[in-house]
Amino acid sequence: APPSPARPAASAAMMAHGVPNAVFTLRTGISQGKMVYIGKGGAIDGQVHPTLTAHKGDIVQITLINGEGAEHDLTVPDMHVVSQRVNGPGASSTLTFTAGNIGSFPYFCTIPGHRQAGMQSLIQVVPATPKEADKGVSIVRDPADMPPPVGERGPMTVRYDLEAIERVGRLADDTTYDFWTFNGKIPGPMLRVHVGDSVELHLKNAENSVMMHSIDLHAVSGPGGGAVLTQVGPGETKSFIFKALHPGLFVYHCATPMVSAHISNGMYGMILVEPVGGLPPVDNEFYVMQGELFTAEPNGHTGLQEFSFDKPMDERPEYFTFNGAVGPLTTEHPLHARAGDHVRIYFGVGGPNFTSSFHVIGTLFDRVYANGSLESPSLAGVQTISVPPGGSAIVDLTVPVPGKYIIVGHALTRMEKGLVGALIVDGK
Amino acid sequence: APPSPARPAASAAMMAHGVPNAVFTLRTGISQGKMVYIGKGGAIDGQVHPTLTAHKGDIVQITLINGEGAEHDLTVPDMHVVSQRVNGPGASSTLTFTAGNIGSFPYFCTIPGHRQAGMQSLIQVVPATPKEADKGVSIVRDPADMPPPVGERGPMTVRYDLEAIERVGRLADDTTYDFWTFNGKIPGPMLRVHVGDSVELHLKNAENSVMMHSIDLHAVSGPGGGAVLTQVGPGETKSFIFKALHPGLFVYHCATPMVSAHISNGMYGMILVEPVGGLPPVDNEFYVMQGELFTAEPNGHTGLQEFSFDKPMDERPEYFTFNGAVGPLTTEHPLHARAGDHVRIYFGVGGPNFTSSFHVIGTLFDRVYANGSLESPSLAGVQTISVPPGGSAIVDLTVPVPGKYIIVGHALTRMEKGLVGALIVDGK
Amino acid sequence: APPSPARPAASAAMMAHGVPNAVFTLRTGISQGKMVYIGKGGAIDGQVHPTLTAHKGDIVQITLINGEGAEHDLTVPDMHVVSQRVNGPGASSTLTFTAGNIGSFPYFCTIPGHRQAGMQSLIQVVPATPKEADKGVSIVRDPADMPPPVGERGPMTVRYDLEAIERVGRLADDTTYDFWTFNGKIPGPMLRVHVGDSVELHLKNAENSVMMHSIDLHAVSGPGGGAVLTQVGPGETKSFIFKALHPGLFVYHCATPMVSAHISNGMYGMILVEPVGGLPPVDNEFYVMQGELFTAEPNGHTGLQEFSFDKPMDERPEYFTFNGAVGPLTTEHPLHARAGDHVRIYFGVGGPNFTSSFHVIGTLFDRVYANGSLESPSLAGVQTISVPPGGSAIVDLTVPVPGKYIIVGHALTRMEKGLVGALIVDGK
Ligand SMILES: [Cu+2]
Ligand SMILES: [Cu+2]
Ligand SMILES: [Cu+2]
Ligand SMILES: [Cu+2]
Ligand SMILES: [Cu+2]
Ligand SMILES: [Cu+2]
Ligand code: NA
Ligand code: NA
Ligand code: NA
Ligand code: NA
Ligand code: NA
Ligand code: NA
Ligand SMILES: [Zn+2]
Ligand SMILES: [Zn+2]
Ligand SMILES: [Zn+2]
Ligand SMILES: [Zn+2]
Ligand SMILES: [Zn+2]
Ligand SMILES: [Zn+2]
Ligand SMILES: [Zn+2]
Ligand SMILES: [Zn+2]
Ligand SMILES: [Zn+2]
Structure with a gap:
């Protein structure tokens, strides 16, 4: 916002x-x-x-x-x-x-x-050394990096400290990009609270940042979803408190203009507001977000890539990413489960623009909380779920047979541009 | 059709x-x-x-x-x-x-x-004077221009008179376009009836039109949704009657080939068919539609813009609009409410092509009638709702805190092309 | 997969x-x-x-x-x-x-x-003669080519034999293309089983094929949805058995890399897994799928068209198709019903990329099984339904008035690129 x-x-x-x-x-x-x-x-x-x-x-x-x-x-x-x-x-x-x-x-x-x-x-x-030192650093958040369930309890005030960090990181083999992140990874950390909780959110902008940044959480009721109160210049910190009124899985993102550029560059994450009674327990929880990168040079070029100013306007990303980079969920951080496990993926789309047709090859979603909503009727027996930019879905699946399950957007040409992951299921 | x-x-x-x-x-x-x-x-x-x-x-x-x-x-x-x-x-x-x-x-x-x-x-x-006189005229329908609720009553015959009007109007500051409209504004007037009503629809094509026009309402059961019966040349009028069988929020649009060009140029609107018992009352109702314009020159050029014949085929709009123009819902006609109000937006997509990821920054939708359907389970606690071209959604929200709430499609690069509005909430 | x-x-x-x-x-x-x-x-x-x-x-x-x-x-x-x-x-x-x-x-x-x-x-x-002999052959599956309902019975093992066939066929008048198909038509045959059935699927790759092929069914639980077990070279046959655990309408497609090219070229179809008790009976059932073709030359060129390697990456199809070709459902194989009939369309999107905004002009969908799911709440009174690539929807409608009902994606510029069909309703 x-x-x-x-x-x-x-x-x-x-x-x-x-x-x-x-x-x-x-x-x-x-x-x-x-x-x-x-x-x-x-x-x-x-x-x-x-x-x-x-x-x-x-x-x-x-x-x-x-x-x-x-x-x-x-x-x-x-x-x-x-x-x-x-x-x-x-x-x-x-x-x-x-x-x-x-x-x-x-x-x-x-x-x-x-x-x-x-x-x-x-x-x-x-x-420029702080950035050069970062060259090749991974900006990929491990999809297993999920806080534990909140569990049943009365409302609390929960404090989160986020930091806007600009850093050169690895986009693909031999290809780097000047990412903008929350806490150095993409997506930003999963925030996890209970409905009714008050969230005290502190946003720092790193000393060595060049841009202003901010945060808009879709879980917030109030102007800018928090972005009006959190526009921070380099070295600055601002904070605000909001009450998590609705359960659900909500996208957050930087909302400093040009907002779509801040999102594209990596400034998005999610907050899970657990419902009364929590979500049904599962064996493995994962956190995956889809993004788009607009580089001046075509997909596949090596070296440090520059942001393109034309391609976002034309909605022509050169890269589609899960968790910030090209295929890291197949190589660096595949999802791991064991045969028979119940698996849950908290999936969201940073974008900025493309609707995802989220699909895990070789599985059906047993349960889908479409739109990231936990107050709407859930769906069952779903093959592919549409998730809009600035939207999310919680999908539950079971994997009875060991093997490799490929995670895609079913707009499958995007696989060639980086949008692919793997869920590796070992025998029990 | x-x-x-x-x-x-x-x-x-x-x-x-x-x-x-x-x-x-x-x-x-x-x-x-x-x-x-x-x-x-x-x-x-x-x-x-x-x-x-x-x-x-x-x-x-x-x-x-x-x-x-x-x-x-x-x-x-x-x-x-x-x-x-x-x-x-x-x-x-x-x-x-x-x-x-x-x-x-x-x-x-x-x-x-x-x-x-x-x-x-x-x-x-x-x-060309009739058009030149129009130069700079606003073609934006005020989103507050909603007929009142129908209320509970027996079925009636309701007559609507629509007129296809081609006029040069303001697309952006110093930029005009030869819009095609229903009744001179975009979107066309909201029609509002009760389920079971008979609607007698008269479509006139203005004397000074150059094109034929027609109307297809998604609420109609019958060939062309009315378009077969209403192809009208300049100066002509045709009419037909249909029964509103299903409650819901339905798109109407001109269906004279090339249909997508007539839609792009501004010929779309909606009809609300209220269910038995009506919709739950709210404090403010608004009417917003998303459109796309294909101009030969790039976004931002001044003067009278020509329709591009290539860009629609490539699905490359130069402008995205709410209610016909660039950002009029932030300047000319922002939405107004007071803190604590219950607000309802009747949202639709003329298109012709792009699915909207409709979102109001700083709010959550308390209730969404997805697909514009009033016979399907409604959704609650939704951050962003996908609305396809030729589709709609009714969204309810509350705004406890005064301030400015930005209305967007969450495919946020489109904001740079005109797709932005504001809901201004005053203290109570 | x-x-x-x-x-x-x-x-x-x-x-x-x-x-x-x-x-x-x-x-x-x-x-x-x-x-x-x-x-x-x-x-x-x-x-x-x-x-x-x-x-x-x-x-x-x-x-x-x-x-x-x-x-x-x-x-x-x-x-x-x-x-x-x-x-x-x-x-x-x-x-x-x-x-x-x-x-x-x-x-x-x-x-x-x-x-x-x-x-x-x-x-x-x-x-090259086998292909030349094929020139101009229809690759369009008749939308009426639906197996009958399975009916209520205990679980069975059902065998299907599919063959990957590469053939030059008619894309439009005077325009041909080297399609890749299941069983020579697009989409591949509708498979129809009962939930709980075991499906024994044999996939042959024709002797005169040049490419490897395979099959991934979204109804399968297991790596690749079957594709790991069915990579077949020319002349080869492989088979596997799976149990249809979830009722629903599921896409299948070739999953040999580059998967999006195999899909684009025509290798997709659907399997209907009927729920316990079956679906409500209707008078007419139809089978329609949306596809995209990427030709090196622009839409409208005659002669044999070559696959473009750039356009899929840019998501710029030259053709949008129902059942494989340009407008065959208006000419070669329109859908036929009689006034008052209850009509059901099993609709899916091969893609590879574009979400369809499926709509039948002049009708409303009385019932929609969105996402092809038969375990989720169904929708009613829907004008336009979003269907993602690799996804499906079952839509029921009634056509009280005789006439021609145009079938479209409501992203209506695509009509100019081939995406149009007709449901012709005769008087009773
Ligand atoms: Cu930022
Ligand atoms: Cu699949
Ligand atoms: Cu018109
Ligand atoms: Cu937001
Ligand atoms: Cu193949
Ligand atoms: Cu229509
Ligand atoms: Na920079
Ligand atoms: Na996708
Ligand atoms: Na004109
Ligand atoms: Na949007
Ligand atoms: Na290949
Ligand atoms: Na469409
Ligand atoms: Zn710098
Ligand atoms: Zn190069
Ligand atoms: Zn947002
Ligand atoms: Zn003229
Ligand atoms: Zn210029
Ligand atoms: Zn329409
Ligand atoms: Zn060959
Ligand atoms: Zn040419
Ligand atoms: Zn698939």
């Missing part, structure tokens, strides 16, 4: 079809009787003469918007760039450069007298 | 990848012993020597098909065009020109003796 | 963006102390010095992979091709040629001494 449907500066820049990865907008104005640059959107929103932080190697884009009418421009002499002059309210100019060296570099207005009057600040280029 | 699955002339021309907007097909034949041109498809279907009407500025396309075998052609000397000769049954030729000036211009066959024998008629170019 | 999620050689070749239609991978290795070529994937998997069979006119592609490290290559002198040398484990080279003439042609390694040591075998080019 974005705080407002207006498209922010970062998103507008994204639409310009370039691929800057450190994007800022500055508006000129008057503050306390002086001419100033004011940050607009993102982590610098509303700041007077903000320090602009980028990582070494970033393509930096600064859009200057004339806010009060007098003529201005913006230069970063160390980067050999100067904007056009903007004259009259609403006039704007954009400049782009690469942050090649670490250090602090002044930016200011070249109109005679303006810099002296205060129109200046710094661009700070920090090392 | 098209009267027949055969692709009509207009549609065949559309497939030719040009962008004519006044499209005619003439077949040669023999009528009462004379060689004639006969209109084929559209408003001129079956007419001998039809007058072809276009608006000033239209790109006119005429396809000549040899129907009886003798050699013919077609010329419009004032437009400096002449077709190839068509010789033998089935031979055809197409010519295209721009209707630059208002007036009446002869067309005829140049084969010696044919014009004299009667093979001639007129192209009438009329002012 | 593929036996393994690993992408096989044939599929890797497909990704190379060429259009070979006889694709082989050979790995070098040591077998019984000798240097050998070993087949990898497809019908030759694991064979030492396999004979490679192609049809006259095929574009043959052979990928050579170095398996053991010594230097090798591969030549087919009669085709004037020789691969690059592959040196060191994992090195590979691909050659492509056209099988222009019928006959047996040696292939071997040119490294001195290797051919003599045994590194040689044959490419056999067989006549």
